[in-house]
Amino acid sequence: MSIFINQEKSIINNFNFYREVEIEFDDEDVELAEVLMPVKLFAEVLSHVIAFDVKNKGFEYAGILTGFQLGEIVGVTGAYPAWKIRASHSGFTIPENVLLGIDKKRIGDHQPGFVGLYHLHPGFGVFLSSRDIGATERFCSFYGKSVNLVISINQGKLEYKFFTVHEGKAKELAYRLLVGRYHV
Numbered sequence: 001m002s003i004f005i006n007q008e009k010s011i012i013n014n015f016n017f018y019r020e021v022e023i024e025f026d027d028e029d030v031e032l033a034e035v036l037m038p039v040k041l042f043a044e045v046l047s048h049v050i051a052f053d054v055k056n057k058g059f060e061y062a063g064i065l066t067g068f069q070l071g072e073i074v075g076v077t078g079a080y081p082a083w084k085i086r087a088s089h090s091g092f093t094i095p096e097n098v099l100l101g102i103d104k105k106r107i108g109d110h111q112p113g114f115v116g117l118y119h120l121h122p123g124f125g126v127f128l129s130s131r132d133i134g135a136t137e138r139f140c141s142f143y144g145k146s147v148n149l150v151i152s153i154n155q156g157k158l159e160y161k162f163f164t165v166h167e168g169k170a171k172e173l174a175y176r177l178l179v180g181r182y183h184v
Contacts, residue, residue, distance in 0.1 A: 001090050031184055034174040035162045037076040037146055045079045046151065046158070049120050052081075060085065060090060062119040064102050065147065066111040074147050074173075079118065092119065092135050112138075116147035119133040125152040126161045128170035136165045147173060 045063070052061040062085045066078035080102040082094045094102075094117075106114075117139055119132070128136065128148060137150045151160045163175040 006145075008082075027084055034072070035076060035149075035173050035176065039177040039179050041076065043077060045118055045149070045176065046160075048081050049118075049151050050153065050158075053120060053122055058122050059091060060120055060122065062094060062117060063150065064099070064106075064114055065116040065118055066093070066106050066113065066116040068112045069115060074115050074145075076115060078106065078109060080105060092131065093138070102172050114143045114146070116149065118151065120147035121150055121152040124152065125154070126152045126159045128163045128165070133151045133165050133168065133170055134164075136163070137168070140165065 029112050048063070049061055052059075061081070063081040065076050065081055066080070067074060067076040069075075082102065084095055084098050086093045087093060103114075117136065121127075128150065132148060132150070136146060139146045139148075143165060148163045148165075149160060150163060151158070162175045163170050164173055165171065
């Protein structure tokens with residue numbers, strides 16, 4: 001990685017100057033399939049999940065992520081908790097009336113479309129189970145390529161990863177948490 005700094009003095013005021021910073025990344029630093037999410041929004045999702053987990057130990061929790069897709073990059077701009085989910089041996093679903101309510105709120109908030117799910121694995125690790133793969137595939141069939149943020153809280157330890165499903169298999173995605181115009 002290289003950094004180039006160019007300074008030009010202003011003709012009007014010698015104390016002011018223009019500074020340009022150009023950052024060049026090596027090819028291996030660039031992820032083609034990546035999730036971008038503002039750190040403040042990520043913190044809001046975590047706070048909802050943690051509050052639910054404290055109140056309802058042992059139960060799964062889910063919600064919807066909204067945003068945009070640019071090729072293989074998914075930008076997450078909103079998150080909406082589902083007040084009701086259905087769980088079965090084949091996966092969890094968010095009932096249609098709950099999805100419609102989230103969609104109405106999303107439109108009122110001027111958010112772009114659905115880009116994925118988030119859900120809690122209460123105490124059993126971060127992965128996409130066969131049920132989660134099924135739920136993600138169902139979501140993809142309605143909304144196109146989707147991400148699934150899995151969060152696990154186990155004995156005070158918090159873990160999370162972003163996944164998608166490709167040809168019936170879970171695929172972990174790279175991610176960047178955005179702070180203003182910067183990522184961490």
